[in-house]
Amino acid sequence: ARTAGPFAALGDLVRRAGLSRAWLVRLAEAGALGALAPDRRSAVWRSLGVEADAGDLFAGVAPAEPDPGLPPASAAEEVSADFATAGLSARGHPMAVLRPALASGRVRTARELSRLPDRSAVEVAGLVIVRQRPETAHGIVFVSLEDETGIANLVVTPEVYERCRTVVRGAPYLVARGRLERSGAVVNVRVDSVAPLALAPSVGRRAREFR
Numbered sequence: 001a002r003t004a005g006p007f008a009a010l011g012d013l014v015r016r017a018g019l020s021r022a023w024l025v026r027l028a029e030a031g032a033l034g035a036l037a038p039d040r041r042s043a044v045w046r047s048l049g050v051e052a053d054a055g056d057l058f059a060g061v062a063p064a065e066p067d068p069g070l071p072p073a074s075a076a077e078e079v080s081a082d083f084a085t086a087g088l089s090a091r092g093h094p095m096a097v098l099r100p101a102l103a104s105g106r107v108r109t110a111r112e113l114s115r116l117p118d119r120s121a122v123e124v125a126g127l128v129i130v131r132q133r134p135e136t137a138h139g140i141v142f143v144s145l146e147d148e149t150g151i152a153n154l155v156v157t158p159e160v161y162e163r164c165r166t167v168v169r170g171a172p173y174l175v176a177r178g179r180l181e182r183s184g185a186v187v188n189v190r191v192d193s194v195a196p197l198a199l200a201p202s203v204g205r206r207a208r209e210f211r
Contacts, residue, residue, distance in 0.1 A: 010036050010043075010050050024050060030085035031078075040081060041073055083127075094173075095126055096148035098197070107175065111149035113189070118182040124152045124189055125175040125197050131168070141168060145176070153188045155181070164194050173197035 001007075001016040013036065014024060027033055028043035037043035073081070079097055082089030099109075107125045108116070116122065126145030133141045139158035144151050154176050161168055168174075178191040 007036060010046055014050055021047065021050065026085065029081060031082065039072060040078070041071075093127075093146070093148035095146075098125075099148070109149040110145070110147050110152040113152055113180060113187050116180050118180060120180045121177075122180050122189055123175065123177045124154075125173065126152055127173055128171065143168065143174065143176075145174060154178075154194075155188045155190045156194065157191070160191050160194065167194055167196055171196040 001013075001018075004016070007013040007016065010024065010033065013019060013033075019027075024047040025044060028037070028040065028047040031040050031043075033043040033047070034040070037046055079089045079091050079094050082091060083094060102125065107123050110124070110126065113122065113124065124145060124147075126147040128143060129146045129151070130144040131141065133139070139161065141156040141161050143154040143156060145154060154174075156164075156168055173196060174194055175197045176189060176191045176194045178189045178193075181188045181190050
């Protein structure tokens with residue numbers, strides 16, 4: 001539909017592309033309608049009012065109502081929405097937004113781990129991107145945390161896993177404490193305790209689960 005010319009408004013997009021309201025809202029949530037609305041929140045609001053499933057007579061019709069004057073989204077909310085809808089963000093990483101709020105800077109970045117000596121006591125946090133519990137690993141769970149600098153690899157022993165099973169299996173973000181283990185260029189954190197990261201923005205369920 002776009003090859004025939006740019007879309008003039010949300011209603012024009014609905015009529016010419018045959019979008020359902022659900023898909024229109026998903027595009028709005030992903031920030032894909034910036035050319036047709038002043039910001040993402042306004043795009044979502046306006047999309048909810050467009051008649052997209054009422055047949056040809058009303059398709060694309062939006063009710064005449066004043067702009068609600070929604071407050072602008074924060075940087076954390078924008079990044080969160082990007083990750084929840086597209087899996088990435090040109091604005092940055094959720095952990096970069098959270099970093100200033102992490103207590104006293106004690107939480108190390110993934111990049112910092114590579115410079116620390118073996119057996120260092122460390123605390124690391126990030127977005128869970130992989131969880132795996134291979135049958136050959138004798139109950140050990142491996143978790144990969146992504147932050148704004150890279151990936152930190154956690155080794156969760158069976159004892160810690162049984163104590164924190166719900167958090168390890170379900171939390172989208174984790175903060176872990178433990179000891180750094182270095183073997184050549186490979187760096188892992190052997191976890192002593194793990195908890196969900198408070199105040200982390202929602203990004204949906206993104207981790208790849210392997211068993």
